[in-house]
Amino acid sequence: MAPPDNDVLWARGLHHAYHGSPALLGVSLGVRQGEILAVTGARGSGKTTLLGCLSGLLLPDDGEVWFNSVPVHTLSPTARERLRRDRFGWVGDRPQLVEELTAWENAALPLLLAGTGHRKAKRAAMEWLERLDVGGCAHKRPWDLLQSQRQRIALARALVHEPDVLFADEPTAPLHQADRAQVLRTLTTAGRSHGITVVLATHDPEVATLADRTLTIVDGRPQGAPTEAACSLSA
Numbered sequence: 179m180a181p182p183d184n185d186v187l188w189a190r191g192l193h194h195a196y197h198g199s200p201a202l203l204g205v206s207l208g209v210r211q212g213e214i215l216a217v218t219g220a221r222g223s224g225k226t227t228l229l230g231c232l233s234g235l236l237l238p239d240d241g242e243v244w245f246n247s248v249p250v251h252t253l254s255p256t257a258r259e260r261l262r263r264d265r266f267g268w269v270g271d272r273p274q275l276v277e278e279l280t281a282w283e284n285a286a287l288p289l290l291l292a293g294t295g296h297r298k299a300k301r302a303a304m305e306w307l308e309r310l311d312v313g314g315c316a317h318k319r320p321w322d323l324l325q326s327q328r329q330r331i332a333l334a335r336a337l338v339h340e341p342d343v344l345f346a347d348e349p350t351a352p353l354h355q356a357d358r359a360q361v362l363r364t365l366t367t368a369g370r371s372h373g374i375t376v377v378l379a380t381h382d383p384e385v386a387t388l389a390d391r392t393l394t395i396v397d398g399r400p401q402g403a404p405t406e407a408a409c410s411l412s413a
């Protein structure tokens with residue numbers, strides 16, 4: 179089945195199990211260009227697994243994932259890796275930075291890997307670091323930074339190449355309350371001003387209020403969806 183034209187990301191009947199233990203049991207959804215979709219649910223409900231399948235990091239055992247007209251579930255591992263690098267951004271709940279590189283080099287990595295010139299990549303990285311209030315850390319190495327600063331740098335890295343889709347998996351988890359609001363605001367503002375579609379996994383209902391729409395997962399199933407065939411969630 180072909181995905182609807184107006185969905186940038188579309189999935190149907192996703193199933194995924196780890197060593198026989200089911201984590202996703204028939205999730206279908208559509209996400210529109212520029213939309214901010216919150217994926218909520220208790221710990222262990224399947225949010226990370228869903229984001230993994232949507233972003234091509236994981237292959238579903240069954241079901242389809244389409245990014246625009248690209249069937250992600252049929253791509254080779256190399257093509258999926260390229261798609262993730264060039265068109266998607268990912269920020270998780272733990273900032274994983276390259277310890278040997280400075281903060282700005284970490285933030286600029288997607289551009290440098292894609293062959294963007296050093297000066298242009300640095301300028302773009304610096305802009306995102308400033309927006310996230312960590313411009314002053316640009317020349318420090320990760321080990322010299324607070325966890326909250328590291329997380330902002332990881333977010334800058336996820337946004338620097340202005341991806342089509344940003345996958346954010348509990349992005350505020352390592353932050354204090356005051357930092358959370360600012361990072362979330364930057365994330366949603368960036369999404370809206372740059373037309374970046376955001377898929378945001380969170381177990382915090384307050385975070386989900388910033389989204390345009392919420393999909394709640396309960397034990398690997400979309401809440402309120404009676405059968406997987408009936409749960410296309412496009413508005």
Ligand SMILES: Nc1ncnc2c1ncn2[C@@H]1O[C@H](COP(=O)(O)OP(=O)(O)OP(=O)(O)O)[C@@H](O)[C@H]1O
Nearest residue numbers: 196200201219220221222223224225226227228381
């Ligand atoms: N690598 C893995 N190996 C085995 N089981 C896994 C693995 N990753 C996740 N699971 C299991 O799959 C189920 C869904 O996990 P998942 O991480 O997708 O949920 P989640 O909603 O993102 O949870 P959390 O909020 O704790 O991150 C859970 O039962 C979890 O224990």
